[in-house]
Amino acid sequence: MKTIRKSFHLYLHYISINIRSMMQYKTSFFLSAMGQFLVSFNVFLGIFFMFRRFRTVEDFSYGEVLLCFSIVLLEFSLAEMFVRGFDAFSGIVRSGEFDRILVRPQNEILQVLGSRFELSRIGRMIQAIVMFVYGVANSHVNWNLSKAVTVIFMLIGGTAVFSALFLIYAALCFFTLEGLEFMNVFTDGAREFGKYPIGIYGKKMLLFTTFLVPYALIQYYPLLYLLGKRESVLYLFMPLFACLFLLPAFLLWKFGVRHYKSSGS
Amino acid sequence: MKKYLSFFRLRFTMGLQYRAAALAGIVTQFTWGFMEVMMFRAFYRSDASAFPMSFSATASYVWLQQAFLAFFMVWMMENEIFDSIINGNIAYELCRPINLYNMWFSRSMATRLSRAVLRCFPVLGVAFFVPSPYGLEPPADFFHFALFLVTLVLGFAVTVSFCMLIYFFTFFTVSPQGLRILFTSLVEFFAGAVIPLPFFPENIQRIMEALPFAAMQNVSLRIFSGSMNEVQMQKAVALQVFWLLVLTAAGKLLCRFAEKKVTIQGG
Numbered sequence: 001m002k003t004i005r006k007s008f009h010l011y012l013h014y015i016s017i018n019i020r021s022m023m024q025y026k027t028s029f030f031l032s033a034m035g036q037f038l039v040s041f042n043v044f045l046g047i048f049f050m051f052r053r054f055r056t057v058e059d060f061s062y063g064e065v066l067l068c069f070s071i072v073l074l075e076f077s078l079a080e081m082f083v084r085g086f087d088a089f090s091g092i093v094r095s096g097e098f099d100r101i102l103v104r105p106q107n108e109i110l111q112v113l114g115s116r117f118e119l120s121r122i123g124r125m126i127q128a129i130v131m132f133v134y135g136v137a138n139s140h141v142n143w144n145l146s147k148a149v150t151v152i153f154m155l156i157g158g159t160a161v162f163s164a165l166f167l168i169y170a171a172l173c174f175f176t177l178e179g180l181e182f183m184n185v186f187t188d189g190a191r192e193f194g195k196y197p198i199g200i201y202g203k204k205m206l207l208f209t210t211f212l213v214p215y216a217l218i219q220y221y222p223l224l225y226l227l228g229k230r231e232s233v234l235y236l237f238m239p240l241f242a243c244l245f246l247l248p249a250f251l252l253w254k255f256g257v258r259h260y261k262s263s264g265s
Numbered sequence: 266m267k268k269y270l271s272f273f274r275l276r277f278t279m280g281l282q283y284r285a286a287a288l289a290g291i292v293t294q295f296t297w298g299f300m301e302v303m304m305f306r307a308f309y310r311s312d313a314s315a316f317p318m319s320f321s322a323t324a325s326y327v328w329l330q331q332a333f334l335a336f337f338m339v340w341m342m343e344n345e346i347f348d349s350i351i352n353g354n355i356a357y358e359l360c361r362p363i364n365l366y367n368m369w370f371s372r373s374m375a376t377r378l379s380r381a382v383l384r385c386f387p388v389l390g391v392a393f394f395v396p397s398p399y400g401l402e403p404p405a406d407f408f409h410f411a412l413f414l415v416t417l418v419l420g421f422a423v424t425v426s427f428c429m430l431i432y433f434f435t436f437f438t439v440s441p442q443g444l445r446i447l448f449t450s451l452v453e454f455f456a457g458a459v460i461p462l463p464f465f466p467e468n469i470q471r472i473m474e475a476l477p478f479a480a481m482q483n484v485s486l487r488i489f490s491g492s493m494n495e496v497q498m499q500k501a502v503a504l505q506v507f508w509l510l511v512l513t514a515a516g517k518l519l520c521r522f523a524e525k526k527v528t529i530q531g532g
Contacts, residue, residue: 028442035446042450046459050308052466057311181289185296193300200307201300 007110014114022119029120036123040073043195044131058200059229063138065196068223070131071151072194075158075218076187077124083163085116086170093173099262108257112170141226150226150236157239158218162187164249165213171249174256177263190215197223217242268363273371280379287383294388298331302399317463321398322490326461328392328401329486335380336421337456337482339428340449343373346432347441353529366520369432373425405491412498416485419505423480426512427452433516436523457483463492474501477508 022029047069051062060068080087089112092098101111141147169183190213193201198209198220209216217238225235302324309320316323335341346369349355358365392401404410431448435441453459455478462470462483473479484501487493493501 028440031440031443031446035442035450038446038450042454042459045454049465049469050460053315053317053464054308054312057307178285181286182292185293189293189296189300192297193304196304196307201303202306205303 007107010106011110011114015117018114018117019119032120033123036077036121037127040124040127043192044069044127047195057196060197060200060227061139063135063140064223064227066131066135067139067141067226068135068197068219069195070128070135071154071223072158072191072219073124073128074132075155076162076191076194077121077128078155078159079162079166081118081121081125082159083113083166084118084121085112085114086166088116089170090173090178093260094177094263096262098260102260109253139227142228146233146236147226150222150239153236153239154218154222154226157222157242160243161214161218161245162190164246165190167246167249167253171253171256174260186213194219214242214245269367269371272368273375276372276375277379280376281383284383287380290380290384291387294331294334294384295391298327298388298392301327301331306399318461318487318490318492319398321400321402322487322492323461324395324399325401325490326486326492328388328395329489330458330482332385332388332392333381333417333482335377335384336417337424337458339424339431339452339456340445341377341380342428342431342445343369343376346372347435350432350435351440355527356529359524359527365524366429366517370425370429373428374421377421377425402490404489409488409491412502413485413489416488416502416505419502419509420481420483420485423477423505423509423512424482426509426516427477427481429516430512430519433519433523436527452478452481455479456481457486461487463487475504477512480505480508 044066047062047065050057051065055061057065092101092112092115098108101108104111136143165183165186169180169187172180172183194215198216199206206216206220209220221230221235221238224230225232305320305323305327309316309323313320318326330337349358358368361368389401393403394400404413431441431444434444438444455473455476457473457479462473462479465473474483480501484493484505488498488501
């Protein structure tokens with residue numbers, strides 16, 4: 001217990017260092033935050049104009065899609081903010097920086113997490129929150145306690161799934177040294193195409209995202225419950241099952257660490 | 266002219282070296298195209314009558330867009346150029362007896378062309394065998410195909426000449442970040458990279474089609490899939506030529522102005 005508290009303190013310290021160093025370049029910070037905002041704003045405009053022409057997509061209305069889009073965006077930006085350290089991990093491995101991490105008497109995941117904290121993702125997050133409010137106002141959800149819990153579970157599960165994907169991305173760097181660009185399909189691609197409920201992409205895609213990479217568990221199924229299209233409480237807990245996805249990611253990471261051969265100079 | 270051609274050749278062969286990156290790019294582009302087509306399918310199934318062009322034309326548009334991504338994506342700019350402006354290496358470039366604008370132009374073209382050459386054929390090949398209406402349909406006749414090639418080159422040149430403006434603006438702002446972000450998201454939206462222009466409401470679409478951004482990918486991709494009639498095609502090609510001339514002239518003017526005002530950063 002004590003070690004957990006200590007690690008948590010250390011992590012907070014890492015975050016504060018990161019924020020302070022970023023605040024030395026305030027203009028750069030605001031510009032990248034604005035950029036994050038603009039990029040996702042384009043996605044929103046795409047949805048907006050598609051719905052000017054089409055009333056619904058597979059029984060989902062405009063407000064419902066916005067709700068879906070905003071939750072996925074929020075999940076993604078949360079994961080990106082905290083777990084971004086893994087994204088730059090190929091650099092850490094290649095420069096030999098990971099050797100230094102290993103000799104320190106601290107958990108290596110904590111140190112990698114602490115190496116980067118992207119506050120500029122706040123731009124995307126603000127966008128997500130605005131969209132969420134807009135979506136709530138437009139989607140006619142009958143809010144009650146269980147629906148609110150669903151949203152919270154979705155956020156937890158979604159952040160976990162995206163974090164697991166970043167972790168897998170980093171773990172693969174142990175074997176390839178290079179960051180594998182095709183992994184972007186699973187992270188950026190999921191953010192991009194998660195704007196619509198996964199069910200619209202067809203049955204096979206739904207199967208894939210249920211059993212292989214559990215996007216549907218954090219997006220499609222709980223969304224159906226949220227919108228009152230399904231009643232079963234099972235859908236409410238699906239995002240928590242999705243957290244299990246962290247397990248194989250963590251094992252892959254451990255496997256990678258054990259097989260790590262220093263490459264740096 | 267000869268020196269710019271050799272610059273072009275140099276950059277082109279250099280770009281061809283990055284084959285592993287291209288392979289990853291192909292996988293990404295293919296997945297992207299596939300998901301996009303599935304998304305349009307869902308909208309098509311919900312309300313087919315609201316579709317502004319035939320479904321197979323939309324699918325062809327998506328596949329071509331993915332295949333020629335390197336031609337048209339404004340965010341793929343030359344980082345080396347930005348770096349040279351920021352760190353002062355631009356001084357060496359200015360010493361050379363060459364025209365800065367022409368050199369950077371040929372260089373940007375070469376990089377983009379090498380990327381596109383590596384990526385487009387596998388994507389096009391696979392998309393061609395995807396069953397219709399989800400795959401890439403060949404154009405109606407030879408005329409459309411020829412016009413597609415011409416407008417593809419024109420649109421490519423318009424994109425590059427637009428990027429040139431951003432390079433030269435960086436002379437004045439020093440940090441390229443803000444400009445890049447602003448322009449890339451603007452262009453993506455207005456060029457029809459987010460959703461194809463015909464999907465916009467008619468009055469907005471009319472304005473968008475007159476802007477230089479519509480002269481980038483919009484024209485050639487729509488001519489290929491046959492979703493433009495003859496009058497529209499004539500107008501679109503004329504606009505492409507017009508914008509190419511205007512953007513290049515503006516870029517050259519800006520270049521001359523920037524060269525006079527240039528401050529070398531760093532030592």
